[in-house]
Amino acid sequence: MSILRKLKKIYDSIEVPQELGYAVNSAIHKGKVHKKEKKIVFVKGITTTLAATFALFILLLNTNESFAKAMEDVPVLSSLAEVFTIREYKEENDTDLINAKIPALKNTGNSDLENRINYEISSKINEVLEESKQRAQEYKNAVLDTGGNMEDYIPTIVNVDYEITYQDENIISFVITKSESMASAYQEQYFYNIDLQNGKELNLKDVLGENYIEIVDAEVFKQIDERQKLDENNSYFTKDEGGFAGIDNEYHDFYINKDRKVTIVFQKYEIAPGYMGIQNFIIPNEILI
Numbered sequence: 001m002s003i004l005r006k007l008k009k010i011y012d013s014i015e016v017p018q019e020l021g022y023a024v025n026s027a028i029h030k031g032k033v034h035k036k037e038k039k040i041v042f043v044k045g046i047t048t049t050l051a052a053t054f055a056l057f058i059l060l061l062n063t064n065e066s067f068a069k070a071m072e073d074v075p076v077l078s079s080l081a082e083v084f085t086i087r088e089y090k091e092e093n094d095t096d097l098i099n100a101k102i103p104a105l106k107n108t109g110n111s112d113l114e115n116r117i118n119y120e121i122s123s124k125i126n127e128v129l130e131e132s133k134q135r136a137q138e139y140k141n142a143v144l145d146t147g148g149n150m151e152d153y154i155p156t157i158v159n160v161d162y163e164i165t166y167q168d169e170n171i172i173s174f175v176i177t178k179s180e181s182m183a184s185a186y187q188e189q190y191f192y193n194i195d196l197q198n199g200k201e202l203n204l205k206d207v208l209g210e211n212y213i214e215i216v217d218a219e220v221f222k223q224i225d226e227r228q229k230l231d232e233n234n235s236y237f238t239k240d241e242g243g244f245a246g247i248d249n250e251y252h253d254f255y256i257n258k259d260r261k262v263t264i265v266f267q268k269y270e271i272a273p274g275y276m277g278i279q280n281f282i283i284p285n286e287i288l289i
Helices: 003-012 018-033 039-063 065-071 111-145 204-208 212-230
Strands: 082-092 096-106 156-167 171-181 185-195 254-256 262-266 279-283
Touching: 096 111, 096 171, 111 156, 111 171, 111 185, 156 254, 171 254, 185 254, 204 212, 204 262, 212 262, 212 279
Parallel strands: 096 156
Antiparallel strands: 082 096, 156 171, 171 185, 254 262, 262 279
C-alpha cells in the first residue's frame, strides 16, 4: 500500500471532533469562493493551507493518542519531533495521593538533545515528588504530634502534567506543571523551549534579541500598572516588598504561546501575594526564530 493510501486509511479511521469538522468545512468553503482568483494568489493560498495543515497535524500528533500511534507506522512522518508521556506514576496511601505524567522528547533527529532534556525532566520530577512526599509525611506527623488523629488528616494530593504550548518545524515549547494541595494549594511550572534546527534550548535573547531585558522589563512594568488600575485586588508586591524589579540575564521562566508570542511567567508568591497565583505576561514583540 502506498504511503498516501495508508495516510488516507488512517485519516478515515479517526473520529474528528465537531469543532475540527466545522473548521475544515469552513476552510473548504472559503477555498471554493476563491478558486477563480489568479494563479499567483492560488499558489500563495496553497502555502498558507500547507502551513495550517502542518500545524493541525502537529496538534493531532501530540494530543490524539491513536493518531500518534498510527503515524509511527508511516516512515515519512515518523521523524517529526514529539512530546509524549513516557511514564505515568500513581501512588495512593494514607499520606499522599500522587498522579504524575512524565513527558519525554523524541524524533528530533538529535539524540544528545533528547537524552539531555529527558534526563533533566525525569530527574526534576523525581526530585519534586520526593520533596512532596516528605512534606506530606511531615504534615501528617505534625497533625498526630499535636493531638490529632488520622481522621483529622487529609492526604496531600500531588499532580504532575504537561502541556505543549507551541510547535512548528523549528520550535517546540512545552510546560510541566506540578500542583500540590495540603493546607493550601500550590503550583510550580517548568519550561522547555527547544530549537529543533540547532538542537538546543532557547533563551530570551534567542527569541527577543539583544535588548530582551529592556523589552521584558518595560512590558511587565506596563502590564502590572494596567492590572492594578483595572482591579484593586491586583495588589502586586512593591520593589521594597520583593516585587518585580526587572529580570536578570539568565531568566528562563517563559514559554511560546499558540500565537508565537513569548509569555513570561512568575511563580506563585514571586511578585504578588499567593491568592493571585502564577502570573503570566505576554510580550507582544514578534519572536526572531
